[in-house]
Amino acid sequence: MSTYTEKIREIAQRLLKECRVEMVIGFRKGSVPMMNEPCFVRKPEEVDALVWDSNCGINLANYLTNRKEKIGIVAKGCDSRNIVNHILENKIKREQLVIIGVPCQGMIDKRKIVAMAQGEVLEVTESDGQVHVKTAAGDQTFDKKDVLQQNCSVCVHRNPVISDEMVADPVEEQKDVDPYADVAALEAMTTDERWAFFDDLLAPCIRCYACRNACPLCYCPTCFVDEAKPQWVGKSQDPIDVRTFHLLRAYHCAGRCTDCGACERACPMGINMRLLTKKLNKDCLDLYGWEAGLSLDSRPALDVYKPNDTNDSIL
Amino acid sequence: MKRLLEYTGIESDRLQFSWISSAESTKFVKVVNEVTAKVKALGPNKRFVKKEAKVA
Numbered sequence: 272m273s274t275y276t277e278k279i280r281e282i283a284q285r286l287l288k289e290c291r292v293e294m295v296i297g298f299r300k301g302s303v304p305m306m307n308e309p310c311f312v313r314k315p316e317e318v319d320a321l322v323w324d325s326n327c328g329i330n331l332a333n334y335l336t337n338r339k340e341k342i343g344i345v346a347k348g349c350d351s352r353n354i355v356n357h358i359l360e361n362k363i364k365r366e367q368l369v370i371i372g373v374p375c376q377g378m379i380d381k382r383k384i385v386a387m388a389q390g391e392v393l394e395v396t397e398s399d400g401q402v403h404v405k406t407a408a409g410d411q412t413f414d415k416k417d418v419l420q421q422n423c424s425v426c427v428h429r430n431p432v433i434s435d436e437m438v439a440d441p442v443e444e445q446k447d448v449d450p451y452a453d454v455a456a457l458e459a460m461t462t463d464e465r466w467a468f469f470d471d472l473l474a475p476c477i478r479c480y481a482c483r484n485a486c487p488l489c490y491c492p493t494c495f496v497d498e499a500k501p502q503w504v505g506k507s508q509d510p511i512d513v514r515t516f517h518l519l520r521a522y523h524c525a526g527r528c529t530d531c532g533a534c535e536r537a538c539p540m541g542i543n544m545r546l547l548t549k550k551l552n553k554d555c556l557d558l559y560g561w562e563a564g565l566s567l568d569s570r571p572a573l574d575v576y577k578p579n580d581t582n583d584s585i586l
Numbered sequence: 587m588k589r590l591l592e593y594t595g596i597e598s599d600r601l602q603f604s605w606i607s608s609a610e611s612t613k614f615v616k617v618v619n620e621v622t623a624k625v626k627a628l629g630p631n632k633r634f635v636k637k638e639a640k641v642a
């Protein structure tokens with residue numbers, strides 16, 4: 272992983288020195304463990320702030336919306352797919368970007384580490400597929416595969432789909448995983464069970480909208496939840512209002528979501544709202560053979576009309 | 587939307603979509619009759635109804 276960091280710094284420095292970009296967007300260490308934060312580097316001498324490890328789960332495509340300058344951006348598999356979305360949706364131009372592709376091996380779920388660690392986590396490092404956690408009580412080591420974010424553990428697009436520079440050779444894609452097992456399990460339940468399941472799932476939601484803000488797809492100048500005239504959805508904590516917000520947020524991501532996990536990661540209540548967006552991803556795949564952000568040459572699923580579309584193909 | 591609503595626990599015939607051209611009047615009547623029959627069979631909606639506002 273540290274070789275990734277060196278390579279990212281080297282590329283960023285070169286791009287800035289040659290004035291090919293005005294800014295490089297990457298990650299720097301956060302002030303607390305496992306919380307790397309976005310970093311905007313504008314001068315070649317500042318590239319040493321950039322790092323890469325398994326705590327880079329924020330989706331950097333979120334920072335490209337409507338930018339006008341030339342930008343170098345560090346992108347793992349899912350970020351690169353959201354960059355493709357952004358280009359297709361005219362939120363940024365391909366010519367403005369130098370994409371620094373990072374073959375990804377999954378991000379660590381900080382909640383899993385905190386749950387498994389004895390005492391406060393002071394430092395987290397990693398080597399050869401192992402995660403070492405230093406706490407006030409002592410040291411612990413976990414297999415990285417046991418502490419991955421759920422979306423990373425079933426990810427089948429780890430390598431960037433689009434890039435100008437690569438920091439390493441592509442990693443092997445996971446083959447024997449079923450990304451939609453959790454959605455299928457829910458589909459198998461009865462209507463009543465599903466209603467109750469989502470009641471429980473969304474009950475802790477405090478409507479902070481961190482999930483919306485973390486998502487690169489949510490770039491509307493005024494979000495429907497913030498509008499007052501007309502008011503599309505109740506602003507209270509009433510379970511029906513909460514549910515309406517979540518249904519519509521998910522639906523706005525239909526055919527666009529890359530299951531990057533940034534929303535779930537950002538939620539202070541640890542709600543897995545990805546179960547909603549993933550259902551739509553699964554439907555898009557089943558109905559239209561569509562996965563978001565894989566190519567610049569095809570229009571998104573909800574953007575095309577085919578004369579042979581049937582009632583059943585209405586998402 | 588229909589699939590997403592059903593997935594979260596709404597009855598399957600509660601929301602229905604159809605492609606009908608403005609020239610297909612007979613199809614329109616047929617679909618309207620079908621929709622009404624299906625919704626009548628389901629009875630009044632109990633989900634997505636806001637009870638009294640919960641005040642913290």
Ligand code: SF4
Pocket residue numbers: 330485486487488524527528529530531532533534535545548
């Ligand atoms: S909805 Fe969540 S998983 Fe999907 S693209 Fe947005 S942040 Fe990523």
Ligand code: SF4
Pocket residue numbers: 475476477478479480481482483537538539540541542544
């Ligand atoms: S981040 Fe979590 S608590 Fe905040 S609005 Fe989203 S689901 Fe609700």
